[in-house]
Amino acid sequence: MILREGSKLVYHRLAWKEPFAPHLLQVLYEDDDMVALNKPSGLQVLPKGIFQQRTVLAQLQWKEWKMPPSSCSKRKNVQLHPVPVHRLGRGTSGLLLCAKTKLAKVQLASYFAEGAANAEKKRDGTEVGKERKISKFYRALVTGILEHDGDVVTQPIGLVHYPGVAEGLYVACSSGKPAMSKVCVLERLAHQNQTLVQVEIHSGRPHQIRIHLAYIGHPLVDDPLYCIGGQPKFHDLESTSTDISFAYDGGYERPLQPVPGDCGYHLHAHWLVLSHPTTNK
Known part of the structure; x- marks a missing residue:
């Protein structure tokens, strides 16, 4: 029907029970401004899809954080605002950096933004003299034997239509945004x-x-989604009809094809180096 001015449209979402997700978050480092967590594989960072409560963000908000006594006198007006400042895939384990205050969030987020901007400049051949504020290193188990000891991958990454993923699927795409990975x-x-x-x-x-890694011919071991070339394993994207079956947790239509949130691949955020958001150490 055609809505008239003043009409209200109400959507009653079908209730569902969220699937099991690991919930233990080991604190690897914590100070007044930030906390580094060891995220287990299977735990989503931000609410999305069928995971709304069983997420890292929800756990950060539920936890009662306390400012150290040494900071109370100097930072009386500081309000705690614990949030992740970057993401890890649901199936990726390891180091997740979170801010504890709004000021730290803004500063740390700017480090990641600068890294992406520098990667784009390097791709265009521009010299970047600015020292990087944050560096992230992962460990991955890939299929096949790499011939060279090191490689630099600069393949752009963009979005394509993919059934079951409303915003589209990220793949190796010449018209996508610049990206750079150093493989050793x-x-x-x-x-x-x-x-x-x-x-x-x-x-x-x-x-x-x-x-x-899939683009250079070495997909992650047991990656359910990406195959050689950095493309999805399921290729017939346009002719897929919508499945009428629903997931066991009720109310959520589960795509037949693999989706980015599926786990099983071998990827771990191993270590990171950064400038502290307030001390610059």
Whole structure:
């Protein structure tokens, strides 16, 4: 029907029970401004889809954070505002950096934004003399044996239509946004036809490591979504009809094809180096 001025449209969402998700968050580092967590694989960072409460953000908000006594006299007006400042895929484990105050959030978010901007300048051949404020290093187990000990992947990443993902799926795409990943071989496991690699990312595009490693012919071991070339394993994107079955948790239509939130791949945020948001140490 056609709505008239003053009409209200109310949507009663079908209730569902969120699937199980690991909830233990190990605190690796904490001070007045930030906290570094060890996120387990299977735990989503921000609310999305069927995960609304079983997320890192919800746990940060539920936890009773206390400012250290040393900071109380100097920072009486500081309000705690615990939020993640970057994302890890639901299936990715490891270091997740979170801000505890709004000031720290703004500062740390600017570090990540600068990293993405610098990656774009480097891709265009522009010299970037500014020292990086944050560096992130991951460990990944990939299929196949990498020939070279090191590689730099600069394949742009963009969005394509994909069933079951409303905003589209990120893939290797020539018209996408610049991205840069440095790959370094740590160990070649010839008997398993696998390679353990370290990846340093100079930009933070969604699923960047999964896409870049797949693009160079070495997808992550057991990655349910991306295959060689940095494209989804399911190719017939346009002719897919909507499935009428619903997930076991009720009310949520589960896509038949793999989606980005599916777990199983081997990727771990191993370590990071950064300038402290307030002390610059």
